[in-house]
């Protein structure tokens with residue numbers, strides 16, 4: 001039903017949490033996975049546990065720093081060579097937090113979070129679009145493209161200690177809406193999801209009493225699982241969402 005058979009999906013941040021679940025789910029639904037992460041060991045582990053690692057091409061693990069243009073572009077060309085077709089799906093799950101109150105935040109902490117979360121979104125979306133355009137120029141008949149970027153409820157609520165992170169994620173949403181308009185004529189849909197409190201290594205270090213306070217405000221009264229975010233990302237990437245672009249979809253359990 002999800003029409004992902006034979007599609008090549010490049011996933012950033014595939015070594016952990018939401019990105020790892022996206023790799024798993026897209027592979028189960030027939031996609032070939034180009035899994036990337038800055039953590040090389042984690043990405044190998046993701047790939048070795050994926051289904052469907054046989055057939056015409058095996059899944060691919062690549063080390064990639066999304067804040068470096070060279071690193072991102074070389075991953076897209078390596079994936080295109082490996083699968084003999086460009087990735088037509090992109091799930092942009094790499095992200096970091098460096099929480100500190102504004103009064104104490106250093107320029108480095110601000111810049112780093114913007115570079116990974118926001119500049120990383122720009123670099124991966126641009127490389128994806130270039131890669132598809134290059135393939136079309138060479139007469140390739142690639143399937144329509146779809147991108148899902150990952151924002152956060154923090155862009156909407158403004159969590160304490162997250163001025164850098166909230167700003168980066170609000171940027172991801174504005175970026176997504178503009179990119180959706182620009183890339184529509186190339187057959188590329190661009191959407192994003194904004195998760196709430198999800199149980200992944202990113203939120204492992206959040207103190208228990210703070211998590212309890214957030215859960216109280218969640219309509220469903222619990223944290224989400226990374227699979228529950230991956231399901232929405234998989235839907236938006238699939239042709240089942242063929243009339244959805246420029247959307248920012250809330251996945252917060254009603255927070």
Ligand code: NAD
Pocket residue numbers: 012013014015016017018019036037038039042064065066067092093094095096116150151152153194195196197198199200201202203226
């Ligand atoms: P996670 O820490 O489990 O996974 C993030 C992955 O990104 C890690 O594997 C990490 O190595 C990778 N990464 C970090 N810097 C990178 C870089 N420069 N280049 C490439 N990869 C890099 O976190 P997660 O919870 O799975 O988060 C996934 C996305 O969801 C992030 O964008 C995060 O901001 C967002 N998000 C998470 C939550 C939550 O509650 N967990 C809530 C809202 C949004």
